[in-house]
Amino acid sequence: MRRLLRSGFRGLLVVVGATLVLTGCQWSMYGSGPGRTGFNPAESTIRFTNVGQLQLGWTAAVTGPAIVGGGVVFTVATPTGSSAGTAPALRAFAANGVDGCTSAVPAVCSPLWTAATPGLQSGSTAAYANGMVYVSGGGTAADPTHAHMFVYDATGSTNCGGTPKKCLPLWTAAGATPRPLVDRGTLFTRESTGAGDVLAFDATGTTNCGGSPKVCLPLWHGTPQCVDLSDDSAGCDTSGSMAAANGRLYLTATINTFPNEEPLTLGEVISFDEAGVSGCGGIPKVHLFGVRFGDCRRSSAHDRGAVGGVGRDGKGGRQSHQPAQPVGSGRRH
Numbered sequence: 001m002r003r004l005l006r007s008g009f010r011g012l013l014v015v016v017g018a019t020l021v022l023t024g025c026q027w028s029m030y031g032s033g034p035g036r037t038g039f040n041p042a043e044s045t046i047r048f049t050n051v052g053q054l055q056l057g058w059t060a061a062v063t064g065p066a067i068v069g070g071g072v073v074f075t076v077a078t079p080t081g082s083s084a085g086t087a088p089a090l091r092a093f094a095a096n097g098v099d100g101c102t103s104a105v106p107a108v109c110s111p112l113w114t115a116a117t118p119g120l121q122s123g124s125t126a127a128y129a130n131g132m133v134y135v136s137g138g139g140t141a142a143d144p145t146h147a148h149m150f151v152y153d154a155t156g157s158t159n160c161g162g163t164p165k166k167c168l169p170l171w172t173a174a175g176a177t178p179r180p181l182v183d184r185g186t187l188f189t190r191e192s193t194g195a196g197d198v199l200a201f202d203a204t205g206t207t208n209c210g211g212s213p214k215v216c217l218p219l220w221h222g223t224p225q226c227v228d229l230s231d232d233s234a235g236c237d238t239s240g241s242m243a244a245a246n247g248r249l250y251l252t253a254t255i256n257t258f259p260n261e262e263p264l265t266l267g268e269v270i271s272f273d274e275a276g277v278s279g280c281g282g283i284p285k286v287h288l289f290g291v292r293f294g295d296c297r298r299s300s301a302h303d304r305g306a307v308g309g310v311g312r313d314g315k316g317g318r319q320s321h322q323p324a325q326p327v328g329s330g331r332r333h
Contacts, residue, residue, distance in 0.1 A: 025095065028069040029127035034183035034244040058097035058107035064088060069128025070154050071095050072112065076124050076135060088122050090115040090135050092156060113156035113165040119147065124178035127187075128154060130204050134187060136176040142215070147176030147192035151205060171205040171214035183244040184274055186219065196239055197221045198249065200276055220276035226253050226268050238270065249274050 031038050046054070064077025073093040078086045091111040094100055101109040119138015127134045133154045140148055150169045153159060160167040175189040182188070182203050191197040199218045202208060209216040226236030240252030253268045273279050 025068045027067050028129060029067055029181060030065075030125045030179040031243070034181055036241070036243040056106040058101055058109050060091075060093055060109045060111075062091060065123065065125045067126055067128055068095055069133070070131065072128075072154060074126045074128060074133050074154075076120060076122070076126060078122065087116070088120050090117055090120065090126060090133070090152065092133070092154070111164070113160055113167050115150070115152055115167045115169070117150045117169075121178060125180075127180035127182050129182040130185075131155065132170065132203070132205070134180040134182065134203075136178055136180060136189070140172055140213075140215075142213075143174065146174050149173045149175060149180065149187065149189055149201070151187075169213070171209055171216050173199070173201050173216040173218075175199040175201075175218075177242070179241065181242050181244060181249075183249075184247070186274055188242055188244065188249055188274075190239075190242075191221070197223050198242075198251065198272060200249075200274070220280060222272050222280075224251060224253060224270040226255050226270075236268075244274060247274050248272065 025040075026042060027040060030036065032040050060075075061080040062075060062077035063080050064075045066073050066075040066077075068074070071094070073095050075091050075093070076088050077091055078088045091114050093109050094112055097107045097109060100112050101107040115135075117135055117137040118140075120135060124136055131154050133152050135150050135152075136147065137150045138147055139145055149172060151171050151173075152167050152169055156165055156167060159170060173187070173189070174192070176192045177189045180187065180189060185203050187201040187203040189199050189201070191199055199221045201216050201218055205214060205216055208219060224238040226238065236253055236255050238251065238253040240254065242249060242251045244250065249272045251270050253270055255268060
């Protein structure tokens with residue numbers, strides 16, 4: 001399972017059963033884990049010497065990328081052959097190819113449960129952690145104008161019912177990203193409007209969370225800003241992908257410049273302290289070794305800001321002189 005899910009399944013969901021069952025596969029989010037390395041360090045069974053012996057384990061008639069966590073395959077998918085414009089849904093399949101599956105060889109599997117998340121986008125992926133599955137969707141009944149994260153019980157128990165089984169979210173939070181990232185007990189996403197702030201939530205849905213239905217507010221949020229802007233720059237795009245490692249959250253940014261009237265694109269990495277402690281304040285922090293240490297502001301449960309329900313209470317600030325850390329670890333193949 002080192003590379004099977006790297007870009008997600010395309011076309012009919014086809015699973016090599018031996019890979020999932022024998023190795024206890026875990027590919028909990030896009031890129032395998034928060035480092036986005038595309039590598040599964042726990043995989044030790046499948047080798048180039050035996051990969052040719054793998055056989056098809058089971059299939060499911062859906063189209064979309066998938067992740068694996070807690071013995072379940074989660075996919076943001078539409079039924080194969082569905083008409084154009086059919087909204088995708090979050091679907092959960094048993095990774096063992098037994099529960100909810102026929103006895104044929106290869107088996108054909110039906111979802112253990114589904115969730116019709118509003119505003120779910122085709123091509124987006126889920127993330128798995130803490131026995132929960134996280135997906136990015138649209139508005140809620142209380143806040144229909146902003147995108148949100150929707151978080152479900154991965155086992156299909158709490159807030160789930162009916163035949164076939166359908167699930168409602170355990171909690172929601174303002175902000176969205178097509179590739180949710182969870183690391184060190186924190187869910188990271190992006191503000192869907194305004195400056196596109198980085199938003200950090202308690203991934204267990206406890207701290208800064210409440211109400212019925214439950215809604216969570218950020219533990220902290222930070223505004224990514226490019227540093228290497230010049231008079232010939234045409235702007236800074238901070239909407240790049242996120243990754244996390246060594247207690248730091250990283251995101252990529254690009255700067256379009258026109259030196260000597262020739263277009264040139266520069267890359268920049270922006271970093272935040274995942275815990276929202278070091279470097280949290282009201283001013284931008286130090287740019288070291290090509291890494292911009294971003295400005296992070298903590299928020300409390302009673303804050304109610306104007307943008308997407310996100311509170312703002314930046315006060316003071318101190319500089320972070322922490323050196324940049326590499327993203328991810330382990331061997332690549």
